[in-house]
Amino acid sequence: MKIFVIEDEKSLREDIVEYLSVNNYKCDVAASTQIAIQKLKDNIYDCALIDIGLPDGSGIEIIEYIKNHNPKMGVIMITAKNALEDKLESLKIGADDYLTKPFHLSELNARIYSLMRRRNFGGKNALSFDGLEIDTGEKKVIANGNILQLTKKEYDILVYLASNPTHLITKEALAENIWGDKADIATSFDFVYSQIKNLKKKLNEADLKNYIKVVYGLGYKFME
Amino acid sequence: MKLHTKTNLYTFIATLLLFSFGIFIVYHFILSRLDKEVDKQLLIIKSNVIKGLDKGIDPHLMFPNRSYNFSIKQIPTQTIFKNHFTRSSKKKTNVLDIDDEIPQRSLLFQTTSKNKSYEVTISVSLDERSKIGNDITTVVIIFILISIFVLFLINRFISSFIWSPFYDTLSKIKTWNIKKNEHLMFKQTDIDEFHLLNDTIKDLTQQIQVDYQHLKEFTENMSHEAQTPLSIISSKLELLMQETNYNEKQHKLLGQTYHATKRLYKLNEGLILLTRIENKQFAEINSINLASAIEEKIEVLEDFIEAKKINIIRHINSSSIKDVNPVLLTILLNNLFINAIKYNLDKEGFIKIILDEDCFSIENTSPQEKIDRQMLFNRFNKNSISGSLGLGLSLIKKIVDFYNWQITYSYKEGIHKFKIYM
Numbered sequence: 001m002k003i004f005v006i007e008d009e010k011s012l013r014e015d016i017v018e019y020l021s022v023n024n025y026k027c028d029v030a031a032s033t034q035i036a037i038q039k040l041k042d043n044i045y046d047c048a049l050i051d052i053g054l055p056d057g058s059g060i061e062i063i064e065y066i067k068n069h070n071p072k073m074g075v076i077m078i079t080a081k082n083a084l085e086d087k088l089e090s091l092k093i094g095a096d097d098y099l100t101k102p103f104h105l106s107e108l109n110a111r112i113y114s115l116m117r118r119r120n121f122g123g124k125n126a127l128s129f130d131g132l133e134i135d136t137g138e139k140k141v142i143a144n145g146n147i148l149q150l151t152k153k154e155y156d157i158l159v160y161l162a163s164n165p166t167h168l169i170t171k172e173a174l175a176e177n178i179w180g181d182k183a184d185i186a187t188s189f190d191f192v193y194s195q196i197k198n199l200k201k202k203l204n205e206a207d208l209k210n211y212i213k214v215v216y217g218l219g220y221k222f223m224e
Numbered sequence: 225m226k227l228h229t230k231t232n233l234y235t236f237i238a239t240l241l242l243f244s245f246g247i248f249i250v251y252h253f254i255l256s257r258l259d260k261e262v263d264k265q266l267l268i269i270k271s272n273v274i275k276g277l278d279k280g281i282d283p284h285l286m287f288p289n290r291s292y293n294f295s296i297k298q299i300p301t302q303t304i305f306k307n308h309f310t311r312s313s314k315k316k317t318n319v320l321d322i323d324d325e326i327p328q329r330s331l332l333f334q335t336t337s338k339n340k341s342y343e344v345t346i347s348v349s350l351d352e353r354s355k356i357g358n359d360i361t362t363v364v365i366i367f368i369l370i371s372i373f374v375l376f377l378i379n380r381f382i383s384s385f386i387w388s389p390f391y392d393t394l395s396k397i398k399t400w401n402i403k404k405n406e407h408l409m410f411k412q413t414d415i416d417e418f419h420l421l422n423d424t425i426k427d428l429t430q431q432i433q434v435d436y437q438h439l440k441e442f443t444e445n446m447s448h449e450a451q452t453p454l455s456i457i458s459s460k461l462e463l464l465m466q467e468t469n470y471n472e473k474q475h476k477l478l479g480q481t482y483h484a485t486k487r488l489y490k491l492n493e494g495l496i497l498l499t500r501i502e503n504k505q506f507a508e509i510n511s512i513n514l515a516s517a518i519e520e521k522i523e524v525l526e527d528f529i530e531a532k533k534i535n536i537i538r539h540i541n542s543s544s545i546k547d548v549n550p551v552l553l554t555i556l557l558n559n560l561f562i563n564a565i566k567y568n569l570d571k572e573g574f575i576k577i578i579l580d581e582d583c584f585s586i587e588n589t590s591p592q593e594k595i596d597r598q599m600l601f602n603r604f605n606k607n608s609i610s611g612s613l614g615l616g617l618s619l620i621k622k623i624v625d626f627y628n629w630q631i632t633y634s635y636k637e638g639i640h641k642f643k644i645y646m
Contacts, residue, residue, distance in 0.1 A: 009456065012452075015456070018463060022466070101452070102451070102458045102459065105459055168462075168465045170479075172482070172483070179524075215465075217475045217476045217479035218479045
């Protein structure tokens with residue numbers, strides 16, 4: 001899988017590449033609109049991450065170029081702004097997804113994962129692990145051949161964790177994934193904690209191995 | 225009290241005192257003048273009497289005119305050589321049977337003629353004369369009163385005319401808003417003091433405006449510029465966390481650093497939002513049904529409401545539709561509800577929502593004390609329990625102000641209530 005990271009902030013670009021490389025994604029980078037379009041002419045990527053605030057013109061140009069020349073490529077837009085109108089705007093332009101800075105790298109990873117699944121398998125793909133299958137199209141979880149009954153929140157958490165295997169997911173990232181802006185509410189971490197506890201219990205009862213590992217003080221990890 | 229009313233009042237009092245004193249002087253001056261006239265007549269009579277005595281004529285026969293009272297008596301020796309003028313009054317009953325005092329002036333003198341000494345008293349009624357005095361005084365008083373009144377009117381007219389640039393300046397400063405980048409323009413005036421005042425105010429407001437703009441730009445730039453480094457810090461921390469060989473202490477340190485960074489970012493986000501509202505960047509307007517927006521909000525926050533077992537009481541009496549910016553409405557409701565949940569009791573609390581046509585109120589139970597009214601909508605009003613920096617209320621206030629709505633806060637027996645009049 002080839003990902004094209006277009007981001008002018010060097011440090012952030014490196015972080016994205018480093019985080020994504022763990023998932024065996026091959027990354028190419030560009031720091032400006034000009035270089036990005038040049039590279040797009042010579043290469044084919046599966047997905048592009050585009051920072052909208054580039055020094056030489058907005059990333060919208062790049063999105064338009066992609067839509068005209070390689071419409072199969074997935075596009076995730078990154079902006080520094082964080083309001084609804086930007087989101088609508090970006091989706092109108094043709095981006096498949098939208099992230100505001102600062103985003104959790106795990107969130108970015110999950111978005112790419114989900115976008116790639118939608119693009120390549122028409123959303124009918126399943127995440128498969130030893131004894132555990134998550135059908136993201138049907139929103140079903142099958143544990144050792146039996147359907148596992150999960151609440152919507154538990155399902156969302158499981159998908160999010162499973163989209164980032166072996167990565168540490170902070171409880172902040174999880175809370176934000178579930179509730180978005182409302183995540184700063186004091187009880188949200190407790191809520192995440194209790195949801196995870198229930199989820200672990202259910203996985204355990206289905207005779208699955210201990211997929212979710214708690215990393216003390218930081219967050220959670222999905223172990224393959 | 226207005227400036228020219230006060231000036232007029234003092235001028236009026238001063239004029240009144242001055243004129244009263246003047247009337248007093250004039251009155252006495254006229255009287256003494258009249259007395260002197262009378263005295264001259266009395267002295268003429270005196271010399272006639274002496275002449276008559278010398279010639280042996282009975283003085284009584286010399287004065288057929290009854291306007292004088294005349295008395296003469298013989299005395300053994302002359303003891304007084306000077307003229308004695310006295311002012312007295314004689315009681316007289318007039319036609320209406322009212323006792324009237326008739327002022328009179330008398331001259332008492334002693335004289336010796338043909339070896340006989342006499343004491344003579346001549347009295348003249350001053351009735352006519354004092355009447356003249358009184359008439360003059362009355363006329364003067366009336367004239368003075370009219371003058372004062374006319375002066376008062378003139379003063380008033382001149383004052384309002386002269387002070388008009390001042391009041392113009394005053395009203396312009398009053399409506400001046402630092403946030404609107406407008407320059408003050410004052411009425412032209414040829415009064416040096418007002419001119420100076422206007423110039424000073426102009427300079428001052430311009431300076432304030434420049435400073436305010438700088439400060440505002442600084443805050444804006446600061447929060448915008450802070451975004452990128454904050455993103456970098458948080459992604460670096462996330463990468464750092466992916467390493468596996470940490471001990472518990474290092475985990476804790478990392479977690480705390482990460483958490484603090486997130487908080488800082490949230491705070492920064494709030495500041496940017498405040499600035500954007502201030503800069504009117506939410507101009508787009510949609511018609512939104514408040515009742516359904518509220519329902520939606522409750523649904524989104526369901527998890528937190530359930531976690532604290534908060535009872536939601538709804539009194540939705542209206543399906544009113546408001547033209548607002550959807551982003552701002554979301555932020556407003558979010559902050560109101562999150563506060564109501566966050567600071568609610570851990571168990572058995574409630575949130576009561578009342579929606580009427582032009583009024584929305586939300587009240588919640590809370591272990592917290594009443595919020596200090598003065599601190600209520602201030603930025604960074606640190607909350608003692610949560611330790612979070614309160615941009616929430618400040619955002620609420622900003623949005624309410626943006627739409628020219630009113631917000632009130634009240635506290636009664638453990639229940640906090642916010643009411644918004646739309």
